[in-house]
Amino acid sequence: MTATLPGQTTPSEETAVTSTLESPTAEAVATGTTPAPVVRRRRGRRAMNLALPVVVFAALIGVWYAITYLVLDPGRRFLMPAPHTLITDALLDPTITEKVWPALGRSIVVTFTGLAIAIVIGMLWAIAMSQSKAVESSLYPYAVALQCIPILALVPLIGFWFGFGFPSRVIVCVMIALFPIVSNTLFGIQSVDRGHHELFTLHKASRLTRLLKLQLPAALPAIFAGFRISAGLSVVGAIVGDLFFKQGEPGLGILLSNFSSRLQGAPLFFTIVVTAALGFAVFFLFGWLSKLVVGSWYDQSRDR
Amino acid sequence: MSAPAPAAPSTATTAPATRVLEFTDVARQFPDGTVALEGVHLTIDRGEFVTVVGPSGCGKSTLLRIASGLDAASAGTARVDAQRIGYVFQDATLLPWRSVKKNVELLAELHGMSKTATNQAALDAIELVGLRGHEKKLPRALSGGMKMRASLARSLTLDPDLFLFDEPFGALDEITRERLNDELIRLFVTKGFGALFITHSVSEAVYMSTRVLVMSGRPGHIVESFQVPFGPDRTPELRFTPEFAKLAGEVSHALREGHS
Numbered sequence: 001m002t003a004t005l006p007g008q009t010t011p012s013e014e015t016a017v018t019s020t021l022e023s024p025t026a027e028a029v030a031t032g033t034t035p036a037p038v039v040r041r042r043r044g045r046r047a048m049n050l051a052l053p054v055v056v057f058a059a060l061i062g063v064w065y066a067i068t069y070l071v072l073d074p075g076r077r078f079l080m081p082a083p084h085t086l087i088t089d090a091l092l093d094p095t096i097t098e099k100v101w102p103a104l105g106r107s108i109v110v111t112f113t114g115l116a117i118a119i120v121i122g123m124l125w126a127i128a129m130s131q132s133k134a135v136e137s138s139l140y141p142y143a144v145a146l147q148c149i150p151i152l153a154l155v156p157l158i159g160f161w162f163g164f165g166f167p168s169r170v171i172v173c174v175m176i177a178l179f180p181i182v183s184n185t186l187f188g189i190q191s192v193d194r195g196h197h198e199l200f201t202l203h204k205a206s207r208l209t210r211l212l213k214l215q216l217p218a219a220l221p222a223i224f225a226g227f228r229i230s231a232g233l234s235v236v237g238a239i240v241g242d243l244f245f246k247q248g249e250p251g252l253g254i255l256l257s258n259f260s261s262r263l264q265g266a267p268l269f270f271t272i273v274v275t276a277a278l279g280f281a282v283f284f285l286f287g288w289l290s291k292l293v294v295g296s297w298y299d300q301s302r303d304r
Numbered sequence: 305m306s307a308p309a310p311a312a313p314s315t316a317t318t319a320p321a322t323r324v325l326e327f328t329d330v331a332r333q334f335p336d337g338t339v340a341l342e343g344v345h346l347t348i349d350r351g352e353f354v355t356v357v358g359p360s361g362c363g364k365s366t367l368l369r370i371a372s373g374l375d376a377a378s379a380g381t382a383r384v385d386a387q388r389i390g391y392v393f394q395d396a397t398l399l400p401w402r403s404v405k406k407n408v409e410l411l412a413e414l415h416g417m418s419k420t421a422t423n424q425a426a427l428d429a430i431e432l433v434g435l436r437g438h439e440k441k442l443p444r445a446l447s448g449g450m451k452m453r454a455s456l457a458r459s460l461t462l463d464p465d466l467f468l469f470d471e472p473f474g475a476l477d478e479i480t481r482e483r484l485n486d487e488l489i490r491l492f493v494t495k496g497f498g499a500l501f502i503t504h505s506v507s508e509a510v511y512m513s514t515r516v517l518v519m520s521g522r523p524g525h526i527v528e529s530f531q532v533p534f535g536p537d538r539t540p541e542l543r544f545t546p547e548f549a550k551l552a553g554e555v556s557h558a559l560r561e562g563h564s
């Protein structure tokens with residue numbers, strides 16, 4: 001399930017960080033040693049934190065090369081072209097990039113349009129459900145259904161209903177990205193502290209005031225966690241729609257399908273990397289936005 | 305003091321007392337059958353600081369919730385004649401995304417006060433509780449004592465006639481607690497509100513109050529009432545006088561009696 005609770009990933013990371021920082025200090029205090037070794041050890045850990053990802057990345061590239069040159073025989077290397085050929089045979093080949101960059105642009109537009117619409121619909125949906133149990137039990141099943149229906153099966157239908165152009169691509173994107181926003185916003189609104197609610201009740205705050213001054217701000221960390229998941233999904237949505245429709249202005253999905261059917265290994269892998277990079281970029285964009293908006297006050301792991 | 309207090313500080317001592325709270329035979333039974341309160345009679349006037357001590361679970365918080373309107377009596381009448389009620393919870397319940405100043409302004413905002421009035425009330429309240437210079441800080445950057453001060457300041461902006469306190473200093477260390485005791489007494493003397501204060505500490509109860517009430521275990525009712533003879537200008541040394549020790553001893557005794 002994609003409905004990650006806010007901070008679900010951070011506590012473990014944070015605990016790890018705090019313990020690395022605190023245990024040596026505690027030891028130093030207990031044994032009465034000077035703080036110098038602590039600093040050195042801390043610096044050592046920090047270097048490790050930087051070095052390990054590099055090592056892992058290098059190892060993966062190494063495995064990739066090994067598969068290309070040791071496992072596959074020369075005639076079948078298009079199945080897994082060596083990493084450097086992605087650069088030489090795709091990134092530096094204008095006949096490839098003149099297709100990839102415009103396709104990337106079109107997919108970005110679909111991604112962000114879909115995500116924006118999903119955010120608006122998803123938040124309104126969740127807010128409506130948060131206002132009454134009756135509305136919640138009438139509308140929540142459809143949010144879950146959205147998650148359970150095999151959207152891939154619906155994609156061709158959407159094409160027949162709405163055409164094979166931009167609107168249909170956006171619709172697929174919205175359908176895939178909607179659920180995490182709905183469920184996280186609802187979860188965030190419903191987890192507001194009881195004491196805070198009583199404070200607002202005591203002072204006879206209206207529903208709207210309560211929503212604007214208490215529930216939405218309190219839910220922001222959860223809402224942003226939802227945005228982040230949906231951001232990744234909306235890239236998937238943009239590619240999937242494209243991949244299936246195979247018509248209209250080509251986005252990354254159509255390129256993937258074309259390169260794949262023509263057995264163009266290097267361009268295919270290059271396009272996959274570009275697609276993944278787009279997913280990364282939107283995911284981290286929302287992580288950064290979340291830090292910007294709620295980072296100053298929200299840090300579940302450190303506060304308790 | 306620039307806040308235009310509707311009731312001059314002297315009201316508390318000279319003018320005829322104004323009743324802010326009157327409980328007659330109040331009971332509270334919860335749907336699950338628990339009887340939290342039974343036959344509670346209680347009156348509070350402006351200028352009275354009434355403290356309730358009692359064993360855990362005897363219904364003290366329930367009493368406050370009924371006084372505030374968050375809960376209702378299931379029998380008897382609970383009359384509250386206060387224009388504005390201040391309610392300080394056990395935890396500060398500050399909104400973590402608002403700065404100290406913005407938190408203090410919250411209740412004034414909820415009551416629809418104008419922007420300038422809200423701003424002025426917040427500045428005055430922050431000054432009164434000694435948080436000047438911390439206006440921009442977020443709650444996470446405050447110590448427990450400072451959070452409590454901010455919470456107190458938030459209620460002060462409304463200039464309440466009736467102040468309800470539910471073990472506000474229970475989570476604080478003794479030094480901070482005693483300092484806040486003194487500051488609350490000072491606020492009480494200048495503002496002259498009526499106060500209903502709950503605590504587990506007999507010493508705190510005797511030190512703060514004009515009257516101490518002892519509650520029995522469940523179903524809670526008031527078993528004994530002590531008028532506190534000390535004047536408004538109390539200093540920490542008071543805690544070491546024989547009169548103080550004697551009264552505290554009597555309250556403790558009543559508490560044990562009610563417990564059994």
Ligand SMILES: Nc1ncnc2c1ncn2[C@@H]1O[C@H](COP(=O)(O)OP(=O)(O)OP(=O)(O)O)[C@@H](O)[C@H]1O
Nearest residue numbers: 334336338340359360361362363364365366367522
């Ligand atoms: N909503 C509720 N439903 C059922 N029982 C309740 C409810 N609220 C409180 N009680 C019960 O009523 C009794 C009084 O509760 P209350 O919180 O008023 O006690 P208290 O004197 O404030 O205790 P403490 O000193 O521990 O804060 C308790 O036994 C509690 O379990």
Ligand SMILES: [Mg+2]
Nearest residue numbers: 364365366470
């Ligand atoms: Mg209580």
